Amino acid sequence: MAESLNAKITALFDEPGCDTNVAKGEKARKKGCSKPLQPGAAAGGCAFDGAKIALQPITDVVHLVHGPLACEGNGWDNRHAATSGPELYRIGATTDITETDIIMGNGEKRLYRAIREVIERYTPPAIFVYSTCVPALIGDDINAVCHHATEKFGTPCIPINAPGFVGSKNLGNKLAGETLLDHVIGTMEPERSTPTDINILGEYNLSGELWQVKPLLEQLGIRLNACITGDARYHEVATAHRARVNMMVCSTALINVARKMEERWGIPYFEGSFYGIGDTSDALRNLARMLVARGAEADLIDRTEGLIKAEEQRAWSRLEPYRERLAGKRVLLYTGGVKSWSIVSALQEMGMVIVSTSVRKSTDNDKQKIKDLMGGDAHMVSSIPPREMYAQLRRGDADILLSGGRTQFVALKARTPWLDINQERHHAFAGYDGMVTLVRELDASLSNPVWEDVRRLAPWEQEDGEAEFDDEGVPALVPIG
Amino acid sequence: MATVIQRRKAVSLNPLKSSAPLGAALAYLGIEKGIPLFHGAQGCTSFALVLSVRHFKEAIPLQTTAMDEVATCWGGASNLEEALLTLARRMKPGFIGVATTALVETRGEDSEGDLRLIMERNPELAETKVVLASTPDYAGALEDGWASATTAIINRLVEPWSPSIRSFQQINVLPGVHQTPVDIEALREIIESFGFYPVILPDVSYSLDGHIAESWVPTSLGGTSLSEIANMARAVHTIAIGEHMRTPADTLTAMTGVPATVFPTLTGLEPSDRLVSLLARLSLKPVPGRLRRHRAQLVDAMLDGHFHFGGKKVAIAADPDLLFSLSQFFAGMGASVVTAIASTGGNRNLQRIPVENVIVGDLMDLEDGAAQAGADLLVTHSHGRQAAARLGVPLMRVGFPIFDRLGVSHEETVGYRGTRSLIFRVANQFLSESHEHRPEDFGSAIPAPVITTEEGRHASGTFATH
């Protein structure tokens, strides 16, 4: 692996903006957050996967993956990062290198030709070029190829050096952020900028969640300069350095970007969430306050309070009918990172009981937030093996499981309601409207009559099966003779 | 006789292929109490896992040797060892199927040799059968991985013929990767109806059919049992489906002496007839009434259905054997296959596809070809949805992955009954596209002669207004 990449990763693990890291000693910090993986018991995506998740939502560029088929072939067009226009980002482009390319050392040449073919076909504003394990192993220098191609074709070719084996998805998110800092942000100037321009970092517009938030900002006259990277256009990201405030919604993924943008361009940032009513209001408040501090009209603060009041009222009145139906229902929350605490507070607002929540990907900061919310850490679990989770659900320890697709079938096979709250979900849960959607979905799932039906044993498996059917008043067959 | 054209593009746009290790994993899932294990970095496993879960709508036990940077430098043998020990301890599988990935293959590791040493020095693994297939991602596609894994299983677990083995009313079946769980169920029924005991390898009919079990099973939920595999030499005959299963079939024949028939496809009237008459011949029994009835139903379906196929232009992209099977089917019903795209080029059946050219390519080739030919129907996996939307042409989902439709494990495609339901599926698709006739449909229905004038070429002379 190239020296520069090693240095980059070490630097990332030294991230001062990351709470977990600051708390660690010098030596532990150098080792970084990468826990050694256990062969035979590992789950989760690679760094390349993480980089792609973080950058793929940029909609008007082509994402070109340099490697054998597996990296892109098994994973393209698989998320619901929505677009309001260009569809180019959904194309799965890969060099699909073959044995001959590897043996003959043709990888770089093939990549260069691939870039040319993509430009000829689509003339995109930029191409994002991802390295993967095999090219990294055989020493393909994607930086050099991208550099050369950029000069030759005049289309920015952005090298993303996050081959899978260097680490986890989370590391990949960060390497993606570094790439944006090194090659994209600040490379273009906006046509206009206003004192209320902001960026949102770490929001990927899954199922269109950004559009649940954008109207709120628009009503306040806050202009979203760039969402990094949900529904983004290349030029928006390239001009993101002119925004006044950065809001970071996924607590650890792009922290390096937020911190370095502050360093380089003096853009202050805060960490917030658009999940849950209270959190959404807090985020809007913070935005208004920080924008005013940076020169926006002072009345923004009052207008924000006005909007919050109206929206909260509207949301609560829509939620009211569900409160009675959901109060006391027990939730097992199994997800990673930021979503845990933002969803915990959201569910508690409905009077639901969180049986336990996983904190396997959460930072200390996240954990503290959950502790505060749930009063003590009795309910925090790191990870639950599927068999154990199945047993819990089968026993009826929880009424519903909220998790990502991986554990979906643990719940369903235990005949327990399940709601998807991870990347592959189909519903948008952000902002005030999103909270109403989440609650509506929870209710729809919990109140579905199918649960009772599927839990019932077949008549011949019930001890009093015969009796039950006799009650129907169906005339018994009288044996003839 | 089709010409197979290998595209010379450097970029693959919208890949058609799923990788070989994934194909191997699917085969391993058809072994009882089995766990597939990818030998490589963890990311490949994660992608493959998510994709399979989305396709089957089932929990899939797929594990990884999780090679990190250090292992990538120094070699993956110790990761392989640790993974096997961990799996054996935690899940107590009867079978672990290892599929190598591009990473270890590029390093040129001798994984087979590593595995031998690992098995020798770890008595804890004595209870677990471990098989390894070499399936680098950069060579071949889903069907190649499936076939390699099946061959590896046969080599490692079948007991070669010896004089002590007594023949038994048993038929071995080596299904292709394109057979759905319900296809396998159907084959089992057909074979049983002649009084034979079918041993199907791999058998995904119970492990990937989607059913609810009474407890949590961390391994595959069914599949061929190890003792059945060991006893494959007892069979009177082996039936393999698809050209990609020829190597496993030949391997099995070489080891057991059991003769094998490789069916290029089992979709369609004639291939089904061949299967049924083979079974009748082997069993010396008359064809059961139920099968005769199914045949009569199929013939009727062909008569009812052919109206809707005639003159239709179909563009298909799939793994070679599925492509062959579907092309035969569509052509046999009167449609013309205007574009045929294969994921890889190494399958002899490709030349027998009833088209002029078969292109080894991607879904963008399908899209371009379909657009050019004005196709009425796209036939490929779920990723064809982008092309279908752009072209405004309906998409029939076949193969792997199908992640945006339910019930894919229950789409029957083999034998009389499977062919019948395939006909209805396609015909209904065409029927739902048909519309009431309107005057403008007729103006240009018969192309008017094109008159070329000196100034240039004008298409004129039609009565319809343009």
Ligand code: SF4
């Ligand atoms: S681990 Fe490496 S080879 Fe596997 S998907 Fe990730 S980048 Fe590709």
